[in-house]
Amino acid sequence: MSNITKDLAMFNELVEVLITEEAAHPVAERIEANKLYDVLDLSLNTGEMIDDEFKAVLREVLVSTPKTATNLFFNQLFGGRQSKAVLGDLLAVLLNNSMYTYKVAGPQVGIEQEIIRQSCNLIGYGAASNGTFPTGGSMSNYMALLMGRDAKDPECRLDGMTKPLIIYTSKEAHYSNDKNASFAGIGRKNMRYIATDSKGRMLANALAAQVIEDIADGGIPTYVNATAGTTVLGAFDPIDAIADITEKYGMWLHVDGAYCGSVIFSEDYKHLVTGVERSNSFSYNAHKMLGTPLTCSILLVNDKKHLHDSFSNDADYLYQTDGDDFNLGKTSFQCGRRNDALKFWTLWKSVGTNGLKDIVDQQFNLADIALAYIRSNPEYTLYSFDDSISVCFNYKDIEPMALCTALYEHQITVVGFGSFEADTFVRLVTINANNEAVDILNFFQVLEGFVAKTPHLEKVAALPV
Numbered sequence: 001m002s003n004i005t006k007d008l009a010m011f012n013e014l015v016e017v018l019i020t021e022e023a024a025h026p027v028a029e030r031i032e033a034n035k036l037y038d039v040l041d042l043s044l045n046t047g048e049m050i051d052d053e054f055k056a057v058l059r060e061v062l063v064s065t066p067k068t069a070t071n072l073f074f075n076q077l078f079g080g081r082q083s084k085a086v087l088g089d090l091l092a093v094l095l096n097n098s099m100y101t102y103k104v105a106g107p108q109v110g111i112e113q114e115i116i117r118q119s120c121n122l123i124g125y126g127a128a129s130n131g132t133f134p135t136g137g138s139m140s141n142y143m144a145l146l147m148g149r150d151a152k153d154p155e156c157r158l159d160g161m162t163k164p165l166i167i168y169t170s171k172e173a174h175y176s177n178d179k180n181a182s183f184a185g186i187g188r189k190n191m192r193y194i195a196t197d198s199k200g201r202m203l204a205n206a207l208a209a210q211v212i213e214d215i216a217d218g219g220i221p222t223y224v225n226a227t228a229g230t231t232v233l234g235a236f237d238p239i240d241a242i243a244d245i246t247e248k249y250g251m252w253l254h255v256d257g258a259y260c261g262s263v264i265f266s267e268d269y270k271h272l273v274t275g276v277e278r279s280n281s282f283s284y285n286a287h288k289m290l291g292t293p294l295t296c297s298i299l300l301v302n303d304k305k306h307l308h309d310s311f312s313n314d315a316d317y318l319y320q321t322d323g324d325d326f327n328l329g330k331t332s333f334q335c336g337r338r339n340d341a342l343k344f345w346t347l348w349k350s351v352g353t354n355g356l357k358d359i360v361d362q363q364f365n366l367a368d369i370a371l372a373y374i375r376s377n378p379e380y381t382l383y384s385f386d387d388s389i390s391v392c393f394n395y396k397d398i399e400p401m402a403l404c405t406a407l408y409e410h411q412i413t414v415v416g417f418g419s420f421e422a423d424t425f426v427r428l429v430t431i432n433a434n435n436e437a438v439d440i441l442n443f444f445q446v447l448e449g450f451v452a453k454t455p456h457l458e459k460v461a462a463l464p465v
């Protein structure tokens with residue numbers, strides 16, 4: 001047997017262990033961080049290890065690693081497991097291409113381009129559109145910001161920053177915007193945080209007022225980041241109203257759909273991004289709503305010229321054959337680039353666009369079930385709104401941070417908390433489309449059962465104000 005055949009046999013054994021373990025213990029046995037190195041053999045040693053011992057160590061590591069694919073994981077903006085996407089990602093690992101040239105990636109280039117082309121069609125971008133697969137949503141936002149910066153001030157690529165560029169997002173936007181302002185040389189102080197309405201959506205009027213004020217102060221409004229699915233509430237900024245402003249003042253409009261941009265696949269929910277065709281760039285994470293393995297981020301641009309202008313740096317030693325359209329390295333941030341497209345393509349190819357629609361719709365169905373449960377139960381307080389898969393609530397006035405930590409430490413369920421304005425609450429994210437109504441109701445049952453058995457949970461009212 002070749003090494004790879006032998007190791008894949010071991011892989012299959014370990015997969016069996018993991019799947020069985022997920023069913024038996026949906027929340028992993030938790031190891032206290034300060035005991036980690038005592039409990040598990042993570043040491044790297046000079047000598048080799050025989051396969052049986054090696055396998056035993058791997059088994060221990062698998063069993064005690066947090067489980068994100070089970071029906072009790074609601075902590076993050078990803079969860080579950082789309083098995084056709086897992087299959088694609090495993091194949092990508094075996095193929096081990098790098099996506100920069102056709103010479104090295106071959107048909108994988110076409111796979112990536114087909115996803116980009118279809119995605120551009122879905123959002124109504126025209127014939128000049130294109131895109132790339134950055135390393136994540138944060139990087140997508142960064143690349144969009146660089147294109148917006150360069151479009152406004154092309155000289156800054158040579159001279160560095162010489163002009164007072166100002167950029168905008170809402171108070172509820174992802175924190176990567178803040179970091180990116182510093183990375184891009186624009187500076188965090190030149191980022192304006194626009195107020196939101198009571199449902200967490202950017203106020204277009206407040207944006208317009210701020211832009212006018214900045215112009216009066218000699219600033220150059222350059223870029224707006226609108227969000228399709230804010231990180232806490234899952235709110236959608238009003239893209240059409242924002243596009244009226246960015247078009248009027250010649251600013252770049254980026255729509256950060258990392259969390260919920262995948263609504264573009266759903267007839268019922270794509271109205272939440274109405275106006276997206278007017279944006280200059282749009283990004284979404286297939287590893288969030290569509291359930292592919294991490295990471296799978298897609299950045300689309302309405303005019304591919306901007307991708308070239310900001311990211312191509314001709315390297316003759318690399319680009320020796322085929323045209324630009326097949327040498328994707330000319331429009332990417334990094335040089336060597338992992339194949340993140342194949343896992344999305346295997347999913348899309350196998351379930352069709354209708355299947356992706358069902359995945360998205362199911363998450364909203366599950367959110368509706370959670371909302372109905374909370375609304376019909378007076379012991380709960382609801383803080384989130386319709387058309388969001390982030391369901392935010394408190395139960396019996398229990399301090400949400402203490403509750404989430406206790407649920408985690410006792411391996412009951414993994415769920416997080418968030419804040420909006422003055423409120424802090426539990427945030428249940430119904431992003432695992434493999435879940436069904438019973439799994440959501442089971443979540444509330446295990447939470448209530450835990451609270452009933454745990455007398456000393458802190459109350460919100462008991463906290464100092």
Ligand SMILES: *Cc1c(COP(=O)(O)O)cnc(C)c1O
Binds near residue numbers: 138
């Ligand atoms: C998750 C998220 C990001 C960051 O994406 P990563 O892939 O984790 O870098 C950016 N914006 C929003 C709205 C997100 O929810």
